[in-house]
Amino acid sequence: MIRFEHVSKRYRGTSKPALSDVDFEIQRGEFVFLVGASGSGKSSCLRMILREDVASDGRVVVLGRDLRGLSTRKVPYFRRHIGAVFQDFRLLPNKTVFQNVAFTLQVIGSSRAFISQAVPEALALVGLAGKEKRLPHELSGGEQQRVAIARAIVNRPQVLLADEPTGNLDPATSVDIMQLLARINANGTTVVMATHEAGFVDQMQRRVIELSGGVMVRDEVGGGYGDTSALPSLAPEPVRGAAAVAALTAVLELQREIAETPPAAHVPDESDAPAEPPPPVGETRAIPIVAPDIDLAGLGLPDVARKLGLGDRDDRSDEVGPTS
Numbered sequence: 157m158i159r160f161e162h163v164s165k166r167y168r169g170t171s172k173p174a175l176s177d178v179d180f181e182i183q184r185g186e187f188v189f190l191v192g193a194s195g196s197g198k199s200s201c202l203r204m205i206l207r208e209d210v211a212s213d214g215r216v217v218v219l220g221r222d223l224r225g226l227s228t229r230k231v232p233y234f235r236r237h238i239g240a241v242f243q244d245f246r247l248l249p250n251k252t253v254f255q256n257v258a259f260t261l262q263v264i265g266s267s268r269a270f271i272s273q274a275v276p277e278a279l280a281l282v283g284l285a286g287k288e289k290r291l292p293h294e295l296s297g298g299e300q301q302r303v304a305i306a307r308a309i310v311n312r313p314q315v316l317l318a319d320e321p322t323g324n325l326d327p328a329t330s331v332d333i334m335q336l337l338a339r340i341n342a343n344g345t346t347v348v349m350a351t352h353e354a355g356f357v358d359q360m361q362r363r364v365i366e367l368s369g370g371v372m373v374r375d376e377v378g379g380g381y382g383d384t385s386a387l388p389s390l391a392p393e394p395v396r397g398a399a400a401v402a403a404l405t406a407v408l409e410l411q412r413e414i415a416e417t418p419p420a421a422h423v424p425d426e427s428d429a430p431a432e433p434p435p436p437v438g439e440t441r442a443i444p445i446v447a448p449d450i451d452l453a454g455l456g457l458p459d460v461a462r463k464l465g466l467g468d469r470d471d472r473s474d475e476v477g478p479t480s
């Protein structure tokens with residue numbers, strides 16, 4: 157689906173190549189972390205996948221197209237299959253949430269009927285239903301990134317590129333965004349994410365491609381960040397794989413539900429249960445809300461633990477379940 161064949165990239169006016177002989181292949185449906193120090197070439201890789209840059213040597217093949225041979229006229233059509241999110245969100249400041257997401261579809265000439273269906277679906281998927289009329293400055297950073305993600309996926313791209321998507325967010329919000337990307341990947345979208353966040357990379361146990369000075373030094377299935385000593389971590393204690401991801405998702409959904417519950421005393425009954433909207437085509441149901449048997453403080457989320465009223469428990473275990 158994405159293939160780098162001995163790719164090198166030299167930017168004009170620089171002596172040292174940004175990428176040297178980078179060679180990898182990413183299959184459909186994979187979740188791949190691109191890691192490495194600042195300046196190691198992560199963004200350069202993503203820009204080449206998006207055909208914002210072309211390789212100086214070697215070939216970049218994405219969705220069956222050799223990108224060097226792709227004419228400028230065809231680039232916009234090619235990019236319809238690829239969503240992208242960035243550290244700085246890149247929302248249109250004077251447009252509402254709805255308009256920001258709809259804009260992608262308007263640009264490619266989607267019908268009004270399609271837009272009025274697809275935009276609410278994308279916003280519901282990222283957890284922003286009801287905030288359609290807000291302007292970006294009326295949203296938190298995490299919410300702004302959710303809008304950017306909704307915009308990136310509203311056209312159901314086959315590939316989602318994320319360049320430091322959590323770089324401007326606090327740890328708890330970052331985990332939230334991370335779970336959203338994992339869910340999008342679970343729905344079949346190939347995700348390639350450049351990050352410095354060692355905690356995520358270690359927790360998620362997905363494929364890791366590491367760059368160092370433009371050279372690929374590691375390509376590991378289910379790897380961690382490597383030497384994390386110099387990097388910020390979200391998880392001081394090692395946690396394991398998909399079970400940890402599922403538990404964190406449950407925690408965050410529970411947290412969101414608590415935050416959205418009106419403060420007035422109210423005993424819910426069955427009639428309060430909101431009718432669930434049908435999931436968008438191809439979407440799996442959200443993970444059910446369960447109280448997870450998990451050391452939240454150990455995951456770097458003591459604040460979440462406090463809000464949920466999940467204090468220390470005698471039967472608590474640092475283990476979160478089997479690695480899948």
Ligand SMILES: Nc1ncnc2c1ncn2[C@@H]1O[C@H](COP(=O)(O)OP(=O)(O)OP(=O)(O)O)[C@@H](O)[C@H]1O
Binds near residue numbers: 170195196
């Ligand atoms: N447009 C450009 N012109 C010249 N040099 C560039 C250009 N873009 C990137 N570079 C150089 O290429 C190298 C790789 O940069 P790149 O942005 O890909 O790194 P990165 O891994 O994304 O870093 P960071 O973690 O800081 O975002 C760096 O040495 C950078 O200075």
Ligand SMILES: [Mg+2]
Binds near residue numbers: 198199200350
């Ligand atoms: Mg970068």
